[in-house]
Amino acid sequence: MDAKRIGIVGTGFIARGLILALAEHADLKVSKVLTRRKLHECPNFPGQEKLTNDVDDLIEHSDLIVECSGDVIHGTEVIHKLLTASLPVVTMNAEFHVTTGSYFVNKGFVTEAEGDQPGCLAILKENAVSMGFKPLVYGNVKGFLNHTPEWNDMKYWAKKHGISLRMVTAFTDGTKIEIEQALVANGLNADIAEVGLLGIPSNDINTGALVLADKAKVNGYPISDYLLIPRSPASVFIVAEHHENQREALKYFKLGDGPYYTLTSSFHLCHLEIIKTIRRVFSGGGILLNNGVLPAVGVASIAKRTLNPGDKIEDGIGSFDVRGKACHIRNHIGHVPIGLLKNAVVKRRIAPGQLIHFDDIEIPESLALTAWIEIERSVRLQSRT
Incomplete structure (x- = not known):
């Protein structure tokens, strides 16, 4: 029996570990690894010959994709293309799920993995x-x-x-x-x-x-x-x-x-446990975890320091400007999910500890933003019934 072809999105800690772990499983093989880096900039990456910048190349050579980029904007775009191609997706990307994952619940097979x-x-x-x-x-x-x-x-x-x-x-x-x-x-x-x-x-x-x-x-x-x-x-x-x-x-x-x-x-072993979820999917075990069609809880952006007009927030998650705080979506309509806070420009002064709203910032258009607007709209309509 031919080995199942596993494509990977991301080249960070999880992706590297997963590639090394999959080498020990004869019935599973890494086919392609999607990266946004220039290929010559990854000389020490395991399986460098599998790297690609082309999502269509990834799709063509894969039976299942593991998305572990940790990036909401990029992950949303890629997962949209993967599901359009009818590929099952296993993620280690909770950031994606709580921001835009609900948008995809009825659009294909995408599940969070064991390990995190x-x-x-x-x-x-x-x-x-x-x-x-x-x-x-x-x-x-x-x-x-x-x-x-x-x-x-x-x-x-x-x-x-x-x-x-x-x-x-x-x-x-x-x-x-x-x-x-x-x-x-x-x-x-x-x-x-x-x-x-x-x-x-x-x-x-x-x-x-x-x-x-x-x-x-x-x-x-x-x-x-x-x-x-x-x-x-x-x-x-x-x-x-x-x-x-x-x-x-x-x-x-x-x-x-x-x-x-x-x-x-008493443990969670990240990339080592992803393999259990990959096998679950191939055996017809179904979705382990997703964010639900109509989520109740989001993760808002909270200012860590005074933010002034013109300040740029390159990335909300892992920032020294903001942090994330779980909240009920229905009670905080208009808040900016921290997963969307990328390359944003502050429009008006935001005090430390203040929850950031879309009126406070300018944020680039993206599929992730469109997805969130649709999710929030569904939550708002549901809360009125």
């Missing part, structure tokens, strides 16, 4: 529900948070870990976890407890998880949130209830006295 926190929570939910658990909390664990990190510190950590300055900054200032938990809320039929999430400090998962469970129970709906636990492993967790007739068994299984039970996954 949202996909790992989705598979943990599948397992939990199959055992009869009823989730109350979809939780993420963050070890460190600084809403306004310094450039020199971020440059040091980017070099130390071998990832981009932009991504290190987005991890540190909380933007990334707000994006991840917004996708989890939309995709797993949950909600957020408040704008910006609770982000409860805790010494361990079990203690903090119970606090979140109490909050969810009082609110009357499952919530997507996180705990701030210094030096914790990279973990995700679900807090759930179960039928009273299983209480003694669950106690014997070391899950405690109830009524809340915490199920934990």
